Amino acid sequence: MDGASSLKRHDSRMIIHFDYDCFYASVFEAENPALKNQPLAVQQKQIIVTCNYEARRRGLYKLQLITEAKKVCPDVVTVLGEDLTRFRNASKELYSFLRKSIWSGQAERLGFDEVFLDCTDMVNYNIDILNHNDLPHSFFCLDQSDPTVGFQYDASEPFGPTYPPEAGAVSDQDLQLYRRLVLGSHLARYLRHELEKEKGYTATVGISTNKILSKLVGNLHKPKSQTTLVPPYDASASSESHVTTFMDSHDIGSIPGIGFKISQKIRARILGRQPAFDEGLVYGGTKEKVTVRDVRTFVGMGPEMLEEILGGPGSQRGIGGKIWGLIQGVDDVEVSQAKKVPSQISIEDSYTRLDTLDEVRKKLNLLSNSLIRRMHLDLTEDDDDAENAEHGILKRRWLARPRTLRLTTRPRPAVNPDGTRSRSFNRISRSLPMPTFAFSLTENVHALADRLVQDSLIPCFRKLHPERSGWNLSLVNVAVTNMAETAADSKDSDGRDISRMFRRQDDVLKEWRVVDEDVAPHLTDDVNDLLEGSVDVDVYSEATPPTSWESDDEVQDNMDVCGRCGLSVPSFALLAHERFHQMPD
DNA sequence: ACTCCAAAA
């Protein structure tokens, strides 16, 4: 199979990409509207991570050094943005607003300020109810169970700018896709306006049929605007594909999924030499610029050649074919379903000098405190179960518990023989099973953090840096990963809440408990707790290997995994668990 | 499971 024939377009989806305008700056402006009229820059350490459009008008830009920014624009208002809490909170709020505005649940966050929405179902539904005799007075229905909920729109043309700007006649071949994109563009307009009206944030939006195209096309008109990539998406005898012309115009390194390493390898092949330093387009101009078109039309280019350029140990399998698709706007990756818990939480800070164990301990303490707070924020929810909400006290319950704790550092590289300091960004890490005491919801956070540092992180640090001195760290990161969802939150494929049903079948299980006391008496109380939704003992977590620094845990063994639902259950309860599966609703 | 790397914001 050759390259061209292995590429097939799938343009039946409707993907809308949201990018909130200068997000960090907008969060501060939302808190303090007086800032809107002034050039505003958000600072982390020595750089500006974002600035508002007033600041951009005066020559400031992202990732600019503070010193330079002050020179260019002395009256810039600078705010510190190293604590990400407010950004994370705003991001979550906007995200859930968008997610609940669509039907599919396919809403994927990328960083704090971008969201992909799969609106295929909404658009298809509204295509079907179109009155083709009066397209300019159409009604976009937003609720299948209530035909009065929605907005009026003109379905005869797209809303807002398109790529290319001047649309030619639409061929019969392209008519279906065109109409769906028209509807997508009006839905995008509606969602943007709702976001601004309800939440006060503006966004820039792209509308197309997959993630890469909607994301890239959105960049054409910013801020507070949107762009729709209109057909033809396929080349034909009469016209070239708009997708190809659009993708061709990009620098190879500006394609999402093609980062620094991959773009440098590709540039080297196209130029026939090592490309000069980094991006080439900021300073260099035309000399180092390698466009998608340069790559696509290079003699012999195809998935095989890309595989040869990019393949090898450490690289993704099938990388050639993947990149070959990307540069032509082919991307069949689904917009992922909303996730209830993150797969990792990490906290880090960078330092100019960190070379004593005492200082390290202090920093680890700060990091651990925020880490535990983050775990509570993101991994627990209110336990509104009637059986637990005694005396009006709202308890929290773990949605998921991380099984792994990881410590990462970035050692400052030693000075070279010639005295130069070679900059390194290499990190090293060690991980270890998460100690279970960290899941206590009753103990005070400071105490937990102290214990985490003392019992886990310091021993781990010694493994990472066995030398008692000589090191100097430029960064420390503490992370929890490997989330195990707790039973309380797990839903089976039918959406039934397993733990709730467990509780309902309490009486069925009672007889088993009596029998079981002979087998595993020390487990009984924990199982009772489990059945009542208690939060403090983790009967469901997988067995962790015993380690020297972690002693006090006896509830880990004798577990089995149910072949039906994958849940871990105590071995003695497996039969009862299987019986539960057979019970009628 | 553990460690590192690449990429993204």
Next chain:
DNA sequence: TATGTTTTGGAGT
């Protein structure tokens, strides 16, 4: 990777 912080996903072991 000019610069910062956090998250995801993949590969090799």
